[in-house]
Amino acid sequence: MSIQVGYDDPAADLETLPPSACADRPPAPPWRVLVADADPEVHATARRMLEELVLAGRPLSLLHAHDEEQARALLLCEDELAVVLLDAGWAGSGAAPDLPDFIRRAAGLDNLRIVLRTAHAGQVPDQALLLRHDIGDYRAKAELAHGHLAPMVLAAIRSYEQRCSYEASRCSLERIVRSSAALLAEHDLHSFASEVIAQIAELLGTRAWNMVCALHGGAGSGDGRCPVLAATGPFAGFVGHPLEYLPGFRGKPLLDRAVKFCQTVHGEEGGLALYFGSPTERGMAVYVDTSAPLGGLDRQLLDVFSANVRTLLHNRDLLDRLRRFAYYDPLVRLPNRAHFVEKVDDCVRRGTAQDHVLALIDIDDFSAANDVMGHTFGDRLLEAVARRLADALPPGVLLARVGADTFGVLGEASRVALPQLLQCMRPPPVVDGVPQKVSLTCGYVHLPSRAQAGADLVKDATIALKRAKRDHRGQHLQYMDPMGTEARDRALLLAELRAAIDDAQLFLVYQPQVRLDTGALVGLEALLRWRTADGRFIPPDEFIPMAEHSGLVVPLGQWVLSTACRTMRMLADAGHAPARIAVNVSVVQLQDPGFLDAVRAALAAAGLQGRHLELEITESVAVVPTQLLQQTLAALRADGVSIAIDDFGTGYSSLSYLEQLPLDRIKIDRSFVRRPTGAQGARIAEMIVNLGQQLGLRVMAEGIEDDAAWNTLLRMGCDEGQGYHIARPMDLPALRVWLAERAAAAQVPAERSGG
Numbered sequence: 162m163s164i165q166v167g168y169d170d171p172a173a174d175l176e177t178l179p180p181s182a183c184a185d186r187p188p189a190p191p192w193r194v195l196v197a198d199a200d201p202e203v204h205a206t207a208r209r210m211l212e213e214l215v216l217a218g219r220p221l222s223l224l225h226a227h228d229e230e231q232a233r234a235l236l237l238c239e240d241e242l243a244v245v246l247l248d249a250g251w252a253g254s255g256a257a258p259d260l261p262d263f264i265r266r267a268a269g270l271d272n273l274r275i276v277l278r279t280a281h282a283g284q285v286p287d288q289a290l291l292l293r294h295d296i297g298d299y300r301a302k303a304e305l306a307h308g309h310l311a312p313m314v315l316a317a318i319r320s321y322e323q324r325c326s327y328e329a330s331r332c333s334l335e336r337i338v339r340s341s342a343a344l345l346a347e348h349d350l351h352s353f354a355s356e357v358i359a360q361i362a363e364l365l366g367t368r369a370w371n372m373v374c375a376l377h378g379g380a381g382s383g384d385g386r387c388p389v390l391a392a393t394g395p396f397a398g399f400v401g402h403p404l405e406y407l408p409g410f411r412g413k414p415l416l417d418r419a420v421k422f423c424q425t426v427h428g429e430e431g432g433l434a435l436y437f438g439s440p441t442e443r444g445m446a447v448y449v450d451t452s453a454p455l456g457g458l459d460r461q462l463l464d465v466f467s468a469n470v471r472t473l474l475h476n477r478d479l480l481d482r483l484r485r486f487a488y489y490d491p492l493v494r495l496p497n498r499a500h501f502v503e504k505v506d507d508c509v510r511r512g513t514a515q516d517h518v519l520a521l522i523d524i525d526d527f528s529a530a531n532d533v534m535g536h537t538f539g540d541r542l543l544e545a546v547a548r549r550l551a552d553a554l555p556p557g558v559l560l561a562r563v564g565a566d567t568f569g570v571l572g573e574a575s576r577v578a579l580p581q582l583l584q585c586m587r588p589p590p591v592v593d594g595v596p597q598k599v600s601l602t603c604g605y606v607h608l609p610s611r612a613q614a615g616a617d618l619v620k621d622a623t624i625a626l627k628r629a630k631r632d633h634r635g636q637h638l639q640y641m642d643p644m645g646t647e648a649r650d651r652a653l654l655l656a657e658l659r660a661a662i663d664d665a666q667l668f669l670v671y672q673p674q675v676r677l678d679t680g681a682l683v684g685l686e687a688l689l690r691w692r693t694a695d696g697r698f699i700p701p702d703e704f705i706p707m708a709e710h711s712g713l714v715v716p717l718g719q720w721v722l723s724t725a726c727r728t729m730r731m732l733a734d735a736g737h738a739p740a741r742i743a744v745n746v747s748v749v750q751l752q753d754p755g756f757l758d759a760v761r762a763a764l765a766a767a768g769l770q771g772r773h774l775e776l777e778i779t780e781s782v783a784v785v786p787t788q789l790l791q792q793t794l795a796a797l798r799a800d801g802v803s804i805a806i807d808d809f810g811t812g813y814s815s816l817s818y819l820e821q822l823p824l825d826r827i828k829i830d831r832s833f834v835r836r837p838t839g840a841q842g843a844r845i846a847e848m849i850v851n852l853g854q855q856l857g858l859r860v861m862a863e864g865i866e867d868d869a870a871w872n873t874l875l876r877m878g879c880d881e882g883q884g885y886h887i888a889r890p891m892d893l894p895a896l897r898v899w900l901a902e903r904a905a906a907a908q909v910p911a912e913r914s915g916g
Contacts, residue, residue, distance in 0.1 A: 191222035192318050193241055197232040197260070198248040198278055203302065207246065210310045216318055229260060236268040243321040244314055249277040249286055249299065261294035271295075272324040274317035278302060326458060350376070351400065353477065354390035354445060357470060361435070361449055364466055365459060370394045371450035373412060375404055377420045377436075378443040387420060390445065412448035419446045425467060427454060435463060437470040443478060445470075490562040492540055493547035498619075501561035501569045505615030508571065509608060518577050520570040520605035521622045522550065525634055527566035530597075542597060545590035553585035563619070567626070579603055579637045603637035604629045624648045655711055657693070658704055662717060667691050669724050670890035673899070674743070674861065674883045677875045682903070684775065686743040686883065687725035688890050689717075709749045718750045719759050726767035726774065728893060733769075737900040743775040745807065748782055752789070757796055764800075771801025777828065779807050791821065798823045805861070809849055819856055826881075827853045831864025834874070834884070843873070850877045 196207045204225050214221045224239065226232035229251050236242070251260045264270050277286055277299035286299055297320060300313060354374040362368060371394045375387040386403035389396070396407050404413055412434065418426045419434035423444060427433045431451045438444020455463070488500035496504075508517055524546055531539035543566065550568055551560055558572030570577055583603055589596040604626025606618055621640045627648075629638035661667055667689060674684040691699040708714040725744050732738035750756050764774060776797065782790055794804055805826035806819070819827075833846045846862070853860035862874045865884030874882060891899060 191220045192216055192243045193222050193224060193239060194314060195224045195226060195235060195242050195245040197226040197245055199227060203278060206306055211314060214311060216315050232260060233263060236264055242270060242273050244274045244317040246276050246278055249279045252277060252290060261296060265294055272321055272328060274321045276313060276317055351390050357447060358391055358393060361447060364462060372448060374445055374447045375416060377446055416446050416448050435467055437467055437474050442475060445474060493544055493562050495547055496561040498563040501563050502615040502619055504559055504571055505618055509613055515610040516573055517608040518574040518605055519608055519618055519622050520579060520603050521626045522568045522601050522603045523626055524566040525600040525602055541592045545592055546599060549585045549590060553582055579605060583637060600635045602629050602634050605637060606640040621645060655707055658707060661691055666693060670892050671896045672883050672890040673888045674881055675887055677871060677879055677882050682739045683881055684739050684741045684743055687721060689721055709747050714747050714749050715753050722760060722763040726763045726769055729769055729773055730767040737904060741773055741775045743777050745777045751782060751793060757793055775803040775805055777805045777807040794823050824858055826859045826861055829862045834862045834864040834870055847877045850879050854878060
C-alpha cells in the first residue's frame with residue numbers, strides 16, 4: 162500500500178532551463194533535497210534526473226549522504242531541507258531508534274518531507290512507521306529510474322511548501338496576538354505608533370527602515386495636516402511635524418491616498434500605506450518601504466494585523482475618554498479625588514512636599530440644603546462655590562472636588578492663605594436669582610518631607626476637617642498627630658462594637674424609678690451596657706455616640722426595645738412589674754421610617770400595651786424636622802406610649818419645642834441634682850420643676866445620691882426620682898431579687914396590722 166500526496170499534473174511545474182535563462186530573474190533560494198542512501202546508483206540517478214531542474218520557479222540543490230552517520234550530520238546542520246530521499250533500510254522498524262525518528266526529534270525538522278526508497282517493487286514499509294514519522298511516500302528503486310523521480314520530488318516539495326506556509330502563518334498570527342499585549346502596554350500615542358512600526362517590520366521579516374507613521378484626525382490635526390507620530394531611518398527626526406515637512410519622502414502619495422480613502426493602499430512597484438481606523442474616528446497611516454509588491458500571504462497577514470491595530474486604537478480612544486472621566490469631575494469642571502491623590506503622591510515623590518499644604522474645604526450644612534432645596538439647587542451651589550474658590554486661588558495651586566461637598570487644595574503654603582480663602586463666599590453667591598449665605602470649614606495638613614502615601618495625607622486632612630466641623634465650624638484647623646491617634650482608637654472601638662453586637666457582649670441593666678412623696682415604685686429605666694471579652698466595661702457615653710454615627714444604633718435600638726419589653730413581660734408574669742419600663746431612643750432612631758413599626762412589634766411580641774412603655778428622648782431632637790417628629794410622637798401617644806425629655810437643661814431645647822411636642826415627663830439631669838442645695842444647682846432644678854408644673858408635665862430627677870437631695874427635690878415639688886440612693890442599675894437576676902425583697906418588706910407591716 163502506498164501513502165502519496167496527489168496533485169494534478171505535477172510535471173507541469175517542471176522546467177529544465179539553462180542557468181543563463183534565469184539571469185534576469187531575482188535570485189531565488191534553491192530547494193534543498195537530501196539523498197540518503199547506501200546505493201551509489203540511487204545517487205547517480207538523482208544527479209542525472211534532478212540537478213538541472215527548476216521546480217515551482219526555484220532551482221534544485223542536491224545533498225548526498227552515503228551512510229547514516231553522514232546523514233545525521235547533514236540533518237543537524239541543514240535547517241532548510243525540503244525533501245529527504247531515504248534508504249528504507251535506515252528507517253528501522255517498531256520502536257527501535259531509526260533515522261526518521263532522528264529527523265523529527267533530534268533534528269526538529271517537522272516540515273521536511275520523507276520519501277522512502279525500498280529495495281524492490283511490492284515491498285511495503287511498516288504502516289505504524291509511516292504514520293508515526295509522517296512519511297508521505299515510498300518508491301522502489303526501479304520506479305525512480307523510469308522518470309518518476311522528478312514528479313515525486315515536486316509533489317513532496319509542494320507538501321513541504323504548504324507546511325512551511327502554514328507554519329509561517331501560524332507564527333505570524335502568534336506575533337499578531339503577542340503584539341496586542343505590547344501595544345496595549347504603550348499608554349503614550351507616540352510610543353504606541355513606534356511599537357506599531359516595530360511589529361510590522363517583525364511581521365514582514367524586514368528592517369524597520371524608511372517607515373513613517375502619521376496621525377489622521379483627532380487632536381493635533383485640526384488643520385487637516387497629518388503630524389508624524391513615529392518614523393525610522395532618515396525621517397526619525399521629524400516626529401511631531403506635518404508630513405509635508407519630510408524631504409524626499411517618496412511614500413507621501415501612498416499615505417495621502419490611504420488617508421483620503423481611509424484604507425490600505427499598495428504601490429504598483431513596491432511600498433504600501435497601511436491605514437488603521439475608520440472615516441468617523443481618529444486613525445493612523447503607516448508607510449512601509451518594500452522593494453517589490455507583497456505576496457498574497459503577507460497581504461492577508463497585514464490585513465489581520467491592521468484589523469487588530471484598528472481595534473486597539475479604538476479601544477485606546479475609549480480608554481483615554483474613560484481616563485479623562487476617571488480623573489475629572491464634569492459637574493464643577495475640576496479634577497476629582499483620584500487626580501488629587503495622585504498629585505499629592507507626585508509632590509511627595511519629587512521631594513517638594515515640605516513647603517506644601519494640603520487642605521480640604523467643606524460646605525457647611527450642604528446636605529440639609531440639598532435635601533430641602535433639591536439636587537438641582539445643590540448642583541448649582543456646588544458650581545458657584547467651585548468658581549469662587551478657583552477665582553480666589555493663585556495660579557499653580559491645584560483645586561479639585563474630592564467629595565460630595567468637599568474641595569481639595571494643594572499648593573505652596575506661602576500661596577495658600579486659608580483664612581482669606583474661607584472668606585471667598587462673601588458676598589453670598591447668587592443661586593437661582595437668590596443670594597445664598599454659605600459657610601466653609603477647612604481641615605489641613607502640612608505635607609511631610611518623608612515619604613508618605615497621598616491617600617494617607619488626605620485621610621489626615623479629613624480627620625482635621627471632621628474635628629473642625631465638630632468644634633470649629635466656619636474656621637480652619639491643622640491636623641495634629643493626637644487627632645490621628647484618637648481617630649484610629651475610635652475606628653478600633655467601632656470594630657470592637659460591631660464584633661460585640663455579633664457576640665452578644667452588650668446587655669441591659671435596669672434602674673428603679675420611684676415617687677418621691679411615697680417611695681412607691683413607678684417604673685424601671687433600661688440602660689445599655691458593654692462588657693468586653695476581657696472584662697472591661699466601656700462607658701455608654703463612648704459607644705452610644707459611635708453607634709449613632711455609624712448607623713448601628715437602629716438595629717441595636719430594636720434589640721434594646723425587644724429585650725426591655727420581654728423583661729417587662731417576665732416581671733409582670735411574676736407579679737413584680739412596675740407601671741412602665743423606660744427605654745432611651747436616639748435621634749437616628751426617630752428618623753428611621755421603620756421606628757414606629759418596630760415599637761409596635763416589640764410591644765406585640767411581649768404581649769404588652771402602650772402604657773407599659775415610656776420612650777426617653779433628648780433635647781437633640783431639635784434637629785429632627787418638626788412635622789416628622791410630631792407625627793411620630795403623636796402616633797406613639799395614641800398607642801398609649803408615654804414620652805419623656807431626658808437630661809433636660811443640658812441641650813439646646815426651647816420652650817416652643819416643649820409646647821409643640823406631645824410629652825408626658827421632664828427628667829432633670831443629674832448635674833443639677835447631685836448638689837441641689839448649692840445656689841446655682843437649686844435655682845436650675847427648681848426652675849425645671851416649675852416649668853414642668855406650668856406645662857402640666859410630671860418631673861423626674863436623675864442622680865439622687867442621698868437623703869438631702871431627695872428631701873430638697875421633694876420640697877421643690879419634684880414628682881419622681883432615680884439614683885444610687887434608691888437603687889443602682891441591676892442586671893435581670895439582681896433586679897428580680899431586689900423586687901422580691903421589696904415586695905416582701907411591704908408585706909410585713911400589712912401582716913402586723915392585720916394581727
